[in-house]
Amino acid sequence: MEFSFLTTIDLLGTFAFAVSGAFAAIEKKLDPFGVIILAFIPSIGGGSIRDILIGDLPVAWLSNNITIAVILLAAVSVLLFASRLKKMEPVLSVFDALGLGLFTLVGIEKGLLWGYPPGICISLGVMTGCFGGVIRDVVLNNVPYLFRKEIYASAAILGGILYFLLKNTTLSIELNNIFCILVIFSIRMLALRYRWKLPATYQ
Template identity: 50%
Template sequence: MQVSTMDAIEILGTISFAISGSFAAMQRRLDPFGVLIIAFVTSIGGGTVRDLLLGDTPVAWMRDVNYCLLILLTSIATIFFKTHIKKFKVTLFLFDSLGLGLFTMLGIQKGIVFGLSPGICIALGTITGCFGGIIRDTLLNTIPVIFRKEVYATVCIMGGILYFSLLYFNLKEDLAKVAVIGFIFTVRVVVVRYKVTLPRFGY
């Protein structure tokens, strides 16, 4: 069976966010059931919000049980290999950054399928990329990354603008997708590595 580029992106995104959620849960010393729940909401949270906004129901993971099986298997594998991975925080960050790029592209493509304007497609990409992490952090009693000074949602918006710009200049669609995913991942890693932050407002 031939796997399309978007199918591959969806599979990789689901795996990345499932690993991200699992490591976040293990950092907080949750039991295996808690790890599975956090992995699940991290993986499907953004897509669920997106599909509800679009009225595309039942949402994707309810129509295809393979999503749930993939998250389950990924969570079990992550728990099994946790003893071989010392730097939980680094692993969580890298997979979260990869998932951010992959799911942002998924959200943009879903908006395009529905015939929406580029601006709305970028908003849907940002929602798809960010909301799983928001739900994860909220359940773990942590201030979500998107509400802190780190560059998170901003890089999704930048990636979306880059995607439509590349299409405007006639770059092949599949190459544009890969370029944007790589851009979001790289920028996220660089800004965290060099502590580039957005200004804070308040008293």
């Protein structure tokens, strides 16, 4: 596996979402096997759906032992250290927001690699960043963030729009990528901190 800046971002996103999935499993008091399964779901779910839709088969993680190792490392780390954390929700939120930013960027770059226009690339970024978490929450019988009034998918969309606005400036590709990730992460965390929500469509 050739390591590049984007590969590093992908592995960091994998680790972040694996940790969020493992913490969510522990919150539900699942056994170690359940923790490992829930570490896999958000890490590979969104990317797998994206790859199936664009026809990039087999999906990336099936031929990438490093991805599997990173997910297992995250799950085991959570199993070993979770008992030291009294409240897991803040930890889950931080890693989920970080994974959202990282994977949105990975999805956008994958769309560009396949020659899709900006709108489709942003959609692929949102799919990569959000859909794994949707599957995780459905498995745990929670209402996914995506279907609440949460600032979640909208954070990924705003980050994606900003990415393309900055793409043709003098900013380097790496700095643009990092800025996009930080913007998505910051919007999500600020929304949690100040309870920002989208307007309801019902009374």
